[in-house]
Amino acid sequence: MKTSINVNGDMYHVEVSPATSLCDVxxxxxGLTGVKKGCDSGGCGMCTILMDDVPVLSCMTPCWKxxxxxxxxxxxxxxxxKLSKLQESFIRNLAPQCGYCTPAMLLVxxxxxxxxxxxxxxxxxxxxxxxxxxxxxxIPYIHAIMDLAFGSSNQNNECVKICR
Amino acid sequence: MQVLKKWGxxxxxxxxxxxxxxxxxxxxxxxxxxxxxxxxxxxxxxTRDGHYLHLGSMTRFAELGASDLRETDSNFAVxxxxxxxxxxxxxxxxxxxxxxxxxxxxxxxxxxLLAQDAEFHVASSDGERKVHAQDFFVDYFITSLSPEExxxxxxxxxxxxxxxxxxxxxxxxxxxxVVNSSVMIALESKGKYVADARIALGAVASTPIRVKAAxxxxxxxxxxxxxxxxxxxxxxxxxPTPSFHASIEYKKKVIPIIVRDALLAAAKRTNRT
Numbered sequence: 001m002k003t004s005i006n007v008n009g010d011m012y013h014v015e016v017s018p019a020t021s022l023c024d025v026x027x028x029x030x031g032l033t034g035v036k037k038g039c040d041s042g043g044c045g046m047c048t049i050l051m052d053d054v055p056v057l058s059c060m061t062p063c064w065k066x067x068x069x070x071x072x073x074x075x076x077x078x079x080x081x082k083l084s085k086l087q088e089s090f091i092r093n094l095a096p097q098c099g100y101c102t103p104a105m106l107l108v109x110x111x112x113x114x115x116x117x118x119x120x121x122x123x124x125x126x127x128x129x130x131x132x133x134x135x136x137x138x139i140p141y142i143h144a145i146m147d148l149a150f151g152s153s154n155q156n157n158e159c160v161k162i163c164r
Numbered sequence: 165m166q167v168l169k170k171w172g173x174x175x176x177x178x179x180x181x182x183x184x185x186x187x188x189x190x191x192x193x194x195x196x197x198x199x200x201x202x203x204x205x206x207x208x209x210x211t212r213d214g215h216y217l218h219l220g221s222m223t224r225f226a227e228l229g230a231s232d233l234r235e236t237d238s239n240f241a242v243x244x245x246x247x248x249x250x251x252x253x254x255x256x257x258x259x260x261x262x263x264x265x266x267x268x269x270x271x272x273x274x275x276x277l278l279a280q281d282a283e284f285h286v287a288s289s290d291g292e293r294k295v296h297a298q299d300f301f302v303d304y305f306i307t308s309l310s311p312e313e314x315x316x317x318x319x320x321x322x323x324x325x326x327x328x329x330x331x332x333x334x335x336x337x338x339x340x341x342v343v344n345s346s347v348m349i350a351l352e353s354k355g356k357y358v359a360d361a362r363i364a365l366g367a368v369a370s371t372p373i374r375v376k377a378a379x380x381x382x383x384x385x386x387x388x389x390x391x392x393x394x395x396x397x398x399x400x401x402x403x404p405t406p407s408f409h410a411s412i413e414y415k416k417k418v419i420p421i422i423v424r425d426a427l428l429a430a431a432k433r434t435n436r437t
Contacts, residue, residue, distance in 0.1 A: 018199060019188060041186055048253055054226075057253045060185040065201070108252070129338060130251020 005066045007032065008076030016063045023047045023058035026073060034074035034103040038132070045131035048104040049073055055111045055130070074103035077110065086110055086148055093144035097135035104131045109145045118149050165289040165314070171198045173311040179203050179222050179259040183266040203259070207316065216319040217242065221261025225249045228260065235433050238280075239320050241328035241346050245276040248330065250338040261315045264300070267307045267371070270340050270407070274301060275366035276330050277318060278374060279346040285317040292316070301371035325359075326350035327433035331426040333418055335409060341367045342410045343418050347426040351387060351434055358382045363395070363423060368404035368415060375399045378423070387431055396424035 004013050005022075007030060014029050026035045026049070038046030040059050047059040050072040077084045083091075086109055096102040105128065112119055112127040119127070124145050128138060168175055175198040178184045187193050207222035210231045217239045219228070228246035233239055249255055249272060263273040264284070277297050284295045286309060300308050309315065332344040344367060350360040361382040366372045378398040385391045397420050404415040 019193075021185070041189055042182055042254060045251060045253060054256045055253045056257050057182075060182050060257065062181060062185075065181065065203075126250075127252060130253045 001064060003064045003067050005063065005071060006069070007071045008073060009070075014063065018062060018064060020063050021059050022049070022061040022063045022066050022071070025063045026058060026071070032073050032075050036100060036103065043132070045104050045108075046101060048107050048131060050107050050111055053111060053114060055108050072107070072110075074106050077106060084110075086113065086145075089144045089148040090141070093140055093147055095137070095140040095144040097133075097137045101131050101133045105133070105141050109141070113145070113149060119145075121146065165287065165312075167198070167200055168312045168314065169289045171200075174198060175200055175311065177202055177265070177314055179262040180224065180257040182254055182258045183262055183268070187266075202314065207261070208259075212322060215322060217322055219260055219318040219320070221259065221264075221315045221317060223260045225255040225258050225260070225263075226252070229255060236327065236435075238323040238326035238328055238348060238350070240433065241276045241330040241348065241430075242273075242280065242320060244328075245272045245330045245346065248272065248332055248337070260318060264318070265307055265309060265315050267301060267303070267305045269301075269304065269369060269371055269405075270344070270367035272330065272332060272341060272344055272366065275344050275364045275372040276328075276346040277320065278372045279328065279348050279362045279364035280320040281348075281362060282321075283319045284315055285319065286313045287316045288313040298374070304370045323348075323350050323360075325353060325355060325434070327430045329426045329429035329433065331422050331429065333422050342407065343367050343404075343415055343422050345419075345422045345426045347423070347430050349382070349387070349427070349430045349434060355434070356386060358385055358387055358391075361395070363399065363427070365399065365419065365423070367407065368419065369402075370405070375401075375423075377401055387434065389428070389431075392427040392431060393424055396420045396427055399423045 002015055004011055012030055023035055023037050026032050036046035038044035042057050042060050047057055048055050049058045051069050108127050124142050176196045178199050178201050203222055207220035209220040211218045225246040231243055233243040263271045282297045284300050286293050286295055295308055302308055328348040330346040332341045334341050346364045348362045352359040361379045363375045363378050364372055378395040381398055382395045400416045400419050406412045
C-alpha cells in the first residue's frame with residue numbers, strides 16, 4: 001500500500017506492507033537512524049517518537065497509522081542547525097553516557113515540558129520510566145530536565161541539590 | 165461489520181496495535197490476511213449517567229488515567245488500573261477494548277472489569293448483544309467474541325456505598341503482572357456490614373477468575389480488618405498456573421498478600437476500616 005507520512009515537517013511518500021512498522025520506515029527508507037530499534041516489542045522505549053506531540057512506540061505502530069499525523073524524531077529537534085534548549089541542557093548537564101537512549105529521552109522530555117513546563121520530580125521520573133537506559137544513568141537526565149524547567153533560579157531544588 | 169463478515173477468522177481487528185504487534189512478532193498472526201483498524205470510529209469516550217460508567221472500547225489508557233473518577237466512586241479501580249499501566253508510551257496507544265478482547269490472562273483491565281461486574285456490548289452485522297464479564301473470558305486468547313463480532317462499549321455499574329481497588333505485583337511496575345487483583349466492596353446502607361463483595365484475580369489461570377469462597381465469606385460480615393485478612397487467606401484454594409517468573413508455590417504465597425492489600429485499600433475508600 002502507498003502512504004504519505006510527515007516526518008519532521010517533510011512529506012515522504014512510501015510504499016509499505018500493512019505490517020511494516022513506522023520504526024522500520026523511518027530508519028530504513030527515510031534514513032533517520034536517531035530512532036533506535038531496541039527490543040522491537042514495546043519494552044524498552046528506544047523507538048519512541050512523538051506523534052502529534054504524544055510519545056508513542058514506533059516499533060508497534062504500523063506505518064499507515066501515521067498518515068495525516070505529524071511525526072517528530074530527534075533529528076527534528078534542532079532548528080536551522082541550532083540545538084534546542086533541551087538538547088543544550090542535556091549537554092550542559094552531561095546527561096548522555098553511551099547515547100543509545102538519548103534520542104528517546106529527549107523526545108519524552110520534550111513532550112513532558114511542552115504539556116507541563118514546570119513538572120515535579122515525580123512527574124519527570126514518570127515521563128522517563130518508559131525509556132530504558134542501559135547505562136542506568138537516569139539521574140543526570142532528570143537533572144537536565146529540571147535544570148531547563150527551573151533554570152538557575154531554582155538552585156535549591158531538591159533534585160538539583162542531590163545531583164550536584 | 166460487513167468487512168468482518170466477509171473475512172471471518174482471516175481478519176483481525178486492531179485498535180492501539182500494541183498486542184497485535186507483540187503477537188505478530190511471535191508468529192501469532194500468520195493466518196491473518198486482513199487487519200481492520202477501528203480506532204477512527206469515535207469509540208473513545210468516558211461517560212457516566214448515574215447508573216453506569218460507559219467506556220467506549222477505543223478509549224485509551226491515557227484518557228482513562230486522566231478521567232475525573234474519584235477515589236470514593238465504586239468505579240475508581242478502572243482509573244487506578246489505567247494509572248498503573250506503564251510506560252506512558254503504551255498508555256498513549258493501548259485501548260481498553262484491545263486489552264479485553266485479546267483474552268490475555270495477565271493483563272490488568274480484564275481483572276478489574278470482572279470485579280466491576282461489567283457488561284460488554286458486542287456488535288456484528290446481525291445486531292447487538294450484551295455479554296457479562298463472567299461469560300466473556302473463555303480461555304487463553306479466547307473470548308466469547310466470534311470473528312464477525314466487535315466490542316463496542318463496556319458498562320460498569322455505578323454503586324453507592326461501594327469502593328474498589330486494584331493491586332498488581334510485577335517484576336517492575338512497567339512489566340506484566342505476576343499476580344494482580346481487583347476488588348469491589350459494597351456496604352449495606354448503614355455502612356457497617358458488607359452487602360456485596362467481588363474479588364478477582366489475574367495471571368493465575370487461563371482467564372481472570374473470581375474467588376467465590378472469599379466473596380461469600382465477606383458478605384454479611386462487618387467490615388473489619390480481621391475479616392478482610394481472613395477473606396484474603398481464603399483465596400489460595402486452587403493451583404495457580406505457574407509462569408516463567410513465578411512458581412506455583414510463589415504465587416500461592418503472594419496471592420493472599422495482594423488480595424489483602426486490595427481489600428484494605430478498598431475498605432479505606434469506603435471511609436471505614
